[in-house]
Amino acid sequence: MKIKVIAGLSCLMALSVQAEEFSPFVDKKGEISLPDDFRNTMSHLGSWYVPQGDASGFHDVYMPADQVAQYRESGQFPDGAVIVKELRHSASGAYTTGAGVSHATEMVKQTFVMIKDSQGRFSDSGNWGEGWGWALFKVGQKKNASMNYKTDCLGCHIPAKQHDYVYTEGYPTLHAK
Structure with a gap:
């Protein structure tokens, strides 16, 4: 009986270690x-501007620098890669560069997180x-x-399936040499 308990504990510890090694952002x-x-801790991949609709605003996208380097080498996202997209409200006005110039504001609408899982760990x-x-995080919430x-x-991502x-x-940062 003690062997089974130890084996079960060992199995639980192995699962916990695997999750931590896979990504610090997945339990x-x-x-x-x-x-x-x-x-402040990830590389900025690029930005999108959506002028109208529920997803309107600036979409700033980030990924850890070491994962950017891995993508540049292989052309594929490494297992455990983390992509964070922050959607911010926008404002526009007349500036010396022209009329109707848009910029991101401090107000976040929501944040998205994608984590690459080539092994189907949590299917x-x-x-x-x-x-x-x-994952989708609403303002002020810590839970998906x-x-x-x-x-x-998935509906928004199907056109990018390829x-x-x-x-x-x-994301010009992914393609920079």
Whole structure:
């Protein structure tokens, strides 16, 4: 009986270590957390500006520098890669550069996180599939607001399926030499 308990404990410890080695932003149950201070600790990949609709505003996208380097070498996102997209409100006005110039404001609308999972570690979760973990964080919340990536996230990413569901053409940092 003691051997089974030790083996079970060993198995739990191995799962915990695997989750930590996979990504510091994923717990052993597959719950994704929003990386702290990502604007200061990650590389800025690029920005999108959406002028109208629910997704209007500036979309600034970040990824850890070592993962950017791995992508540049292989052309693929490494297992455990973290992509953070912060959606901010915008404002526009007349500046010396012209009229109707838009800029991001301090007000965040929401933040998205994708974590590459080439091994399907959490396939029984509603937020893991298509080779990624998917998360949506509303302002002031620390818990993933997405309940099902197929209905909450995938619709916007299907056109980018050929690029592993990521709009890589908008991220010059991934392609810089």
